[in-house]
Amino acid sequence: MDIGLIGLPRSGKTTIFNLLTHSHAETSAYGGKAESRKGLAPVPDERLDWLAGLYQPKKLTPAQLQVVDVPGLARGESQGPNRFLNDVRLVDALIHVVRGFESELGEGAAPLKDLEDMELEIGLSDLDLVEKRRERLKSGKKMTPENRHEMELLDILYQALEEGRRLDQLDLAEDDRRLLSGYQFLTLKPMIWLLNLDDDSFKSGDYPDRSAIQAMAAEKNIPLVLMAGAIEQEIQDLDADDRAEFMRDLGVAETGTARLAKAAYDHLGLISFLTAGEDEVRAWTIERGTAAKEAAGKIHSDIERGFIRAEVVAFTALQEAGNMVKAKEQGQVRLEGKEYVMQDGDIVNFRFNV
Template identity: 40%
Template sequence: MKLGIVGLPNVGKSTLFNAITSAGAESANYPFCTIEPNVGVVSVPDERLDVLEKMYSSHKKVPTAIEFFDIAGLVRGASKGEGLGNKFLSHIREVEAIVHVVRCFEDENITHVEGNIDPIRDIEIIDLELILADLDMVTKRISRVEKQAKSDKVLLKELEYLKKALEALENSKPVRSVEFTEEEIKYNKIYNFLTNKPVLYAANISEEDIVNEKENNHLTSLLEYAKKEGSEVITICGKVEAEISELDQEEKEMFLEELGLKESGLDKLIKSSYKLLGLISFLTAGEKEVRAWTIKEGWKAPQAAGRIHTDFEKGFIKAAIITYEDLVECGSLAVAKDKGLLRLEGKDYVMKDGDVVEFRFNV
């Protein structure tokens, strides 16, 4: 899973990235300090693995992971080459979803590229640049497809898809706002529009606002904007996340408790990212290792088996499955089997989050 962290310069992108990945992206009080997209791999916290590790006396615990790409700040005119231009728009095409960091804190010591704090304006600046980039691409493509469609009628369906995208973009709306038919959706992968990627807003607030979020007018306006758009907002304090990243688990829990927080910004970000991309995790457990595997919600058992190894999918026979809750309640797989809670599922079984699985295959 790849997520791109975007936002205007000096909104706290790199500070957040450093905190959640400990990857050391350069952070400074001036635009464009991040010139190449830094990549950090973050383990997804999953308490279920800790429980299974003890149950099976496993030698190793392997959580699933998320890749975060810290993409340098965009400015007005990026689609026309301003700032660092199209180079960074191309980096956004490589990710599956966008985490748009929006500055919702006042600090006279940290300059803002636009001169003052206005989260909605900041969002619209970046949205416009992405729309303009997509508009340029779709306009050129329509011109070519229209000519080709005169001799190849199969391209008429593709042309219809492109015209729907064009209409939205010309009205300053993202491609993700268009309701495509099931047949048209297949073209999404081909064109990979920037504005067709799902977006999660990360409101960067001050430490003082953590317990008084409702008093932050910038955050209130962002929440109202996102609600109309149908997007989710999570609040993160970059400074607090930086402190948390240097603590061990016990210290982290105590620190969060002192702040009145149930979870860190990273935990919120991961959970919301999973939801945004429609992801779930299934688990495998044994003495050798316990491991979490990320798959798309709705995947069937053979597809899930293929995440472990392609041979598992090719030679899939059955999947021996028990829910995590049932397994923990029984205390062992042997007891679960005696109670008839371990079941064999075939090729049409749709995987559920928390399924503990052993795949049976023959190649």
């Protein structure tokens, strides 16, 4: 699963990238380097920590998301296609990082305007794609019925984009969605808005144009996550005890990274199942609704092919029982077949035969 971080210049994208991927890429003080970068972001999961305490494994492997950080998009750049947008064409989802703090140049935060500008920017970029595809179809030698159908579909997209609507808000048939997926329209990708606030706004939960932003997010069905990137950076560098105290002081139960990861999982329809043993405790990302046999294939194709049964216990049931032996005694460990629909937090041992 790949996620792209986009936003206007100096909104804190690289700061958020560093937070998510635990790296130390240089942030832009003023006019930073213009290049894209990729990194792996471990998905915070308290269940893994608990399991690690129980099994003392040699290895602890969280689920991971790949994150792409692109340089800021200047306003009105879609006059020509924006090359940084191309760096995020292939991602599965986008996070728009919005500046909610005063810039080094003393510009106050204007998150509503920034959101509107970026929506316009990616909408124009999609409009450009639609037009190019229409041109190509028109210049083709012959209009097949498939081409004609696609032309009609492109007309619908064109109109929606012109009205400032996102393509993911269109009620498209499954076949049409599949047809369009190859074009990598940006407004067809799941989007999260990340408001990167200064300390005061974050603590109070109040920021400029809050109600208008909330209304726009609700209308477009986009999750809104509030974060204070600069403070989060400090929190991350603390040891566990200090971190807990710092967070109590801020009035948050979870780090911003954890809240962002949850929002991403939720919006993308993802869940994690877990495997636990003395060698390794690990989380695996699957789509909600995945059946046991297919989930087994995440670990290894042999396990999927030779699937016999899945031994499953819900994380909460194991935690209540205290350990696997007691969970079994209490009848909490079930044997499930290949059709079983995996649940978030299932701890699984696949039985297979190759």
